[in-house]
Amino acid sequence: MKQERNTAIVLAAGQGKRMHSKIQKQFLEIDHRPVLYYSLECFQKSPLIQEIILVTGEEMISYCKREIVERYHFTKVTKVIAGGKERYDSVYQGLLACEDCDYVFIHDGARPFITEEILERGIFGVQETGACAVGMPSKDTIKIADKDGFIQSTPDRSQVWSIQTPQIFAYPLIRSAHESLRAKDMSGVTDDAMVVEQEKGTKIRLVEGSYQNIKITTPEDLDVAETFLKKYKKM
Numbered sequence: 063m064k065q066e067r068n069t070a071i072v073l074a075a076g077q078g079k080r081m082h083s084k085i086q087k088q089f090l091e092i093d094h095r096p097v098l099y100y101s102l103e104c105f106q107k108s109p110l111i112q113e114i115i116l117v118t119g120e121e122m123i124s125y126c127k128r129e130i131v132e133r134y135h136f137t138k139v140t141k142v143i144a145g146g147k148e149r150y151d152s153v154y155q156g157l158l159a160c161e162d163c164d165y166v167f168i169h170d171g172a173r174p175f176i177t178e179e180i181l182e183r184g185i186f187g188v189q190e191t192g193a194c195a196v197g198m199p200s201k202d203t204i205k206i207a208d209k210d211g212f213i214q215s216t217p218d219r220s221q222v223w224s225i226q227t228p229q230i231f232a233y234p235l236i237r238s239a240h241e242s243l244r245a246k247d248m249s250g251v252t253d254d255a256m257v258v259e260q261e262k263g264t265k266i267r268l269v270e271g272s273y274q275n276i277k278i279t280t281p282e283d284l285d286v287a288e289t290f291l292k293k294y295k296k297m
């Protein structure tokens with residue numbers, strides 16, 4: 063029987079505008095290592111992942127090869143490739159670079175705190191329909207606002223989740239979903255589950271990530287990350 067092959071596409075081609083830093087946030091250091099290091103380390107150690115494709119800016123390819131892949135011995139990283147203007151363009155470049163892949167884990171390099179347990183829940187979840195997103199039930203009450211900033215409605219919180227990454231898909235499903243939406247209109251697409259949502263009839267399983275699985279987005283997230291890291295390293 064052919065052994066399953068799973069690829070992680072790790073995204074590190076964003077500009078990090080909301081961080082307001084000269085260095086792109088995925089390369090900023092927390093506890094002396096780049097933000098990007100931590101998720102690569104988890105995929106490198108995981109027996110669920112056979113290959114990692116790292117997507118970064120064209121100008122950062124040689125830096126990533128030398129200072130991240132070689133320096134930290136991330137031997138599962140087989141390709142370091144250039145991303146695109148939008149997140150979905152970078153994902154698509156990653157998908158085109160995949161070879162011989164059953165399931166693909168699409169992950170934000172700006173989310174350092176994934177764990178083996180999250181990857182296990184992801185691979186379990188994706189077996190059901192070929193599509194799975196990691197997230198957590200919302201701890202806040204969510205309001206839908208109108209364009210003038212007045213509250214329009216309040217969704218039932220028991221059905222509201224904050225979505226994280228990785229998002230895990232059967233490779234042919236996510237590739238064809240990206241291709242069919244790219245041929246129509248990708249505007250407003252901020253994650254990969256949204257791409258599959260337009261494929262009518264494909265259900266996407268939600269599984270729990272963790273409340274620590276934050277995306278480093280704005281400067282205060284770095285302070286939170288330092289705190290999490292102290293705890294995470296003791297585990």
Ligand SMILES: Nc1ccn([C@@H]2O[C@H](COP(=O)(O)OP(=O)(O)OP(=O)(O)O)[C@@H](O)[C@H]2O)c(=O)n1
Nearest residue numbers: 073075076077078079080147148149152171172
């Ligand atoms: N063209 C892009 C845009 C984003 N990303 C990656 O997608 C992840 C999530 O995106 P986000 O937090 O929005 O990152 P940025 O686009 O870099 O941030 P900002 O919107 O503040 O500029 C990050 O790991 C980022 O590097 C990417 O690979 N290619």
Ligand SMILES: C[C@](O)(CO)[C@H](O)COP(=O)(O)O
Nearest residue numbers: 149170225226227252253277
């Ligand atoms: C994919 C994602 O991290 C899920 O929360 C998020 O949608 C990325 O969005 P951003 O607008 O690029 O931060």
